[in-house]
Amino acid sequence: MNNPRISLVLLAILLFACTDENSVAPQLEQQDPISKSEIDETIIGSLQNNDEFNWGDVSDEMIWSALIHGDTVLTIGYQPANETDINGRISEIDIQQESWVRVSESIIDDAMTLLRQSDESFTEADLNLRKHEVLPFIEMKVSSLEAVKYLRSLPTVRYAEPLGYEVDFPIVDGGRIDSDSGCSNDPDYGIPSSDYTNISPGAKASWHLYANNVVNAWSSSTGSGIGIGLIDTGISPNQDNLNSNFNSGYSSGRYVHKYGFYVSSWWWWANPDGPNDDCGHGTAMAGVMAAPRSNDGSSVGVAYNANLVSVRGTGDVVINGGKEKTGVADALVYLGNRSDVKIISMSIGDVFSNSKVADAVRYAYGRGKLIFAAAGTSTSWTNWYGVIFPASMNETVAVTGIKESGYTRCDICHSGSKVDFTVIMERNGTENHPLSLAMSGNQPSTVGGSSVATATAAGIAALVWAKNPGMSRDQVLDKMKRTADLYPNRSSSFGWGTLDAAAAVNY
Known part of the structure; x- marks a missing residue:
């Protein structure tokens, strides 16, 4: 439908043109985009000063410039007017309702009208339009500053x-933040025997399972009947313990499902890459949470009888590319709609938020999911940056890693007021990390950072929920909180403190 405001603008242009045969209709103002370096400086400065960056805080010109420097795809979150509660959030989302449909159609029509002003040959096919089937957002190709200004004013x-748009972060203290960090998961043949215990029927229990009192919890719960959803880089098809041997040894009667929503191709018509892990990170996280208690000498997972639903949402551990944001958002909606999934684990994130992914987090949360997210893992950034997105959201449970004794965060882990729990995952002195499954074979790998802390916490939640299957998400979380070692106090850097699996299961 046509917007009255747009119609008036077009009418004014037409009337002006008709007043004089020799006059020319005024052209839309042309200007150069803000440089990418200036945009990056604005983003980094906001992160350093405020621990966050929000596109809503910058000018129309900067949004437009970022579109020009990126893929020109604009994500537009919409809602009917006056559809918010007293806290400023949408009170009820149902994009199939007539009021929501009218709004989305009006935004699309208005955008088409504006974009045709600057290019008469512009068609709806040029919009490359995507209207999400569940979440309240539209995505379209926009390269007009006037269109950006108008849409943001609605x-x-x-x-x-x-x-x-992706930020080119500068080299800091000799290191660059790399979106491919975390993409290695080879067998570790140098693991000292003191870092694991051989347990029946032939598995290895990582040292950190004892440090977080997981092994003592197994006499009461092994996670049976609880579904954990993992959003990460997928699962290796060559790791038998996450495929054909998922039920082996003391693990039985459960399932592993694998899906892929991440699309690496730049072509808009391309299909998702599939569920297989090309990075290694997802395989390691799946192993920490739910590897079987097997008889082949491999490492055992925290909840070795839990069900696992793995969704490949990213190509690496940072949700910074447009395809990754889309993959993660779709993964959250998918897992949110699965009644068998109680817990979602996300050992991935980015330094600044994305509203589309945030919408998806709230969607899954609204369906009762207990969502764990990594507080952040980096090198030189650890000295100044706090908890990353989406762990910074109120709807997620932020987890970070600490060393064996005292409250000292791991060398590459983030901390801050948004942290809810800690997990012991780095040895004093050696700085060795927990065991997990490598991309293939029975020889364990080792994995560190807040990623492994998050996966461990998700596994502990599965143990608690399996012991108390009738409980709600909030009740399970309350058990974990009340048995963490700092409760009833809350640290400004480490939340409620270190999880105690056995205490939480039996509370």
Whole structure:
């Protein structure tokens, strides 16, 4: 449908042109985009000063410039006017309702009208339009500054963000933040025997399972009947313990399902890559949470009788590319809709938020899912940056890793006021990390950072829920909170403190 405001603008242009045969209709103002380096400096400065960055806080010109420097895809979150509660959030989301449909159609029509002003040959096919079937957002190709200004001025637009813009972070203290960090998971043949215990029927229990009192919890719960959803880089098809041997040894009667929503291709018509792990990170996290208690000498997972639903949402551990944001958002909706999944684990994130992914987190949360997210893992950034997104959201449980004794975060782990729990995952002196499954074979790998802490916490939650299957998410979380070692106090850096699996299961 046509917007009255747009119609008036077009009418004014037409009337002006008709007043004089020799006059020319005024052209839309042209200007150069803000440089990418200036945009990056703005983002980094906000992160350093405020521990967050939000596209909603910058100018129309910067949004437009980021589109030009990226893939020109604008994500537009919409809502009917006056559909918010007293806290400013959407009171009820149902994009099939007539009021929601009208708003989305109006935004699309208005965008088409504006974009045709600057290019008469522009068609709806050029929009490359995507209207999400569940979440309240639209994505379209936008390269017009006037279109950005108008869309952001609408009361029915909650946000308008460039999807594919990526920050070129500078080298800091000799190291660069690399989106491929975490993408290695080879067998570790140098693991000292003091870092694991051989347990029946022939598995290895990582040292950190004892440090977090997981082994003592197994006499009461092994996670049976609870589904854990993992959003990560997928699962290796060559790791038998996450495929054909998922039920082996003391692990039985459970299932592993694998899906893929991440698309690496730049072509808009490309299909998802599939569920297989090309990075290694997802395989390691799956092993920490749910590897079988087998008889082949491999490492055992925290909840070795839990069900596992793995969804490949990313190509690496940072949700910074447009395809990764889309993959993660779709993964959250998918897992949110599965009644067998109680817990979602996300050992992935980014330094600044994305509203589309945030919408998806809230969608899954609204369906009762207990969502764990990594507080952050980096090198030189650890000295100044706090908890990353989406762990920074109120709907997620933020987890970080600490050393064996005292409250000292691991060398590459983030901390801050948004942290809810800690997991012991780095040895004093040696700085050795927990055991997990490698991409193939029975020889364990080792994995560190807040990633392994998050996967461990998700596994502990499965133990608690399996012992108390009738409980709600909030009741399970309350058990974990009340048995953490700092409760009833809350640290400004480490939340409620270190999880005690056995205490939480039996509380």
